[in-house]
Structure formats: C-alpha cells, structure tokens
Amino acid sequence: MDTVTAITTGKLVAQFKEWLAEAEQGEPNDANAMALATSTPEGRPSVRMVLLKDVDDHGFTFYTNLGSRKAAQLGQNAQAALLFHWKSLRRQVRVEGAVAPVSDAEADAYFATRPRLSQIGAWASKQSQPLEGRFVLERRVAEYTAKFNVGTVPRPDFWSGFRLAPVRIEFWQDRPYRLHDRVIYTLDGDAWTAERQYP
Numbered sequence: 798m799d800t801v802t803a804i805t806t807g808k809l810v811a812q813f814k815e816w817l818a819e820a821e822q823g824e825p826n827d828a829n830a831m832a833l834a835t836s837t838p839e840g841r842p843s844v845r846m847v848l849l850k851d852v853d854d855h856g857f858t859f860y861t862n863l864g865s866r867k868a869a870q871l872g873q874n875a876q877a878a879l880l881f882h883w884k885s886l887r888r889q890v891r892v893e894g895a896v897a898p899v900s901d902a903e904a905d906a907y908f909a910t911r912p913r914l915s916q917i918g919a920w921a922s923k924q925s926q927p928l929e930g931r932f933v934l935e936r937r938v939a940e941y942t943a944k945f946n947v948g949t950v951p952r953p954d955f956w957s958g959f960r961l962a963p964v965r966i967e968f969w970q971d972r973p974y975r976l977h978d979r980v981i982y983t984l985d986g987d988a989w990t991a992e993r994q995y996p
C-alpha cells in the first residue's frame with residue numbers, strides 16, 4: 798500500500814460527480830448509464846444497464862420495475878455492483894455495496910419529474926415478463942393513455958428506486974502503455990481508506 802488517506806464520503810462523491818460532469822460534456826448520450834451487477838439465487842452473476850438518477854452521501858440511486866428480474870434478485874441478495882465506463886475519457890468507476898429501496902416519497906417525487914409518456918410506459922410494461930408481441934405492449938400503452946386521459950399519472954406501486962450504499966469505489970484512469978492509474982477506496986467502519994493498486 799503506497800497511499801493510505803482517510804477521506805470522507807462527501808469527498809468521494811464530489812470526485813465522482815466531477816468525473817460524471819466531465820463525461821456529460823463528452824459522451825454522445827447517457828453519461829449516467831451504468832452496468833448493474835446482481836446475482837441469481839444460484840450465485841450466477843447477472844448484469845444489465847440502468848441510469849443513475851441521483852448520487853449523494855447516501856449512495857447511488859436508480860429506478861426500475863419492482864416485478865423485474867433485477868428486483869427479484871436484489872430481494873434475495875442485496876449485494877450489488879455498479880460500473881461506469883466513459884469511453885471518450887478512458888475512465889471507469891467501479892462501485893460495490895448493498896442496495897436498499899428508496900422511500901415512497903422519494904420515488905413519487907422522481908416519478909413526477911418523468912415525461913408523461915415515460916410515466917405511462919412504466920404502467921404499461923410488465924418488465925422482465927414474457928411479451929406475446931409488440932402489439933400487446935402498444936395496446937397496453939393505449940389503454941393507460943386513455944385511462945389517465947389528461948390527469949396526473951400516479952406512480953405505479955410496482956415501480957420504484959433502489960440506492961446502493963458504497964463500501965468500495967475504484968477510480969480508474971487510462972494511462973499510456975497500459976500503466977493505468979487505479980485508486981481503490983474502501984469503507985472500514987465509518988472511515989474510508991485509499992489504496993493504489995497495480996494496473
């Protein structure tokens with residue numbers, strides 16, 4: 798270990814936000830996209846992309862359908878990992894920790910900010926369930942569009958968010974000749990330690 802530095806969660810989040818802000822300037826789309834790794838009941842890794850919707854001292858928040866495969870897996874094993882890869886910056890950030898549901902009030906507040914058609918899409922999609930054909934989904938969208946008419950679209954109770962509270966964060970920056978910079982922060986009790994690792 799060549800560097801050991803006590804650091805606050807706030808400083809780490811600030812570092813992450815700096816990298817995300819730089820990515821937002823350069824990436825063509827979805828700089829907030831992250832791979833979310835969970836595991837099946839058999840212990841097989843399972844990974845898919847989701848969008849980061851909030852990050853603060855409490856963790857990294859994303860939203861999804863609570864009937865989805867990922868939600869079922871998180872219900873059985875809350876341990877998860879996130880991966881951001883910003884190609885144009887040649888950077889990655891790896892995050893590990895346990896996931897917990899956000900509050901209903903927080904999910905309601907975020908849902909209310911979504912475009913109306915995305916709100917209706919949330920009602921129409923039985924995410925991760927078999928779909929007979931595209932037309933069935935389109936029919937469900939039409940049905941919910943008619944149901945809510947011009948009124949407010951409430952958040953479905955099967956749609957909400959999860960927050961991953963980090964216990965390990967790695968910042969990785971490409972350097973020439975594959976001699977990349979890697980700094981790994983680990984939460985030990987309530988203090989973070991930093992360690993540089995060989996690339």
Ligand SMILES: Cc1cc2nc3c(=O)[nH]c(=O)nc-3n(C[C@H](O)[C@H](O)[C@H](O)COP(=O)(O)O)c2cc1C
Nearest residue numbers: 827830845846847848860861862865866867868925
């Ligand atoms: C760039 C990108 C962003 C995505 N964002 C989300 C998201 O925020 N929430 C979500 O539920 N699915 C999102 N998806 C779809 C998921 O990758 C996945 O297909 C879906 O959630 C079903 O996964 P599951 O069956 O493992 O639950 C996104 C896909 C891509 C490619």
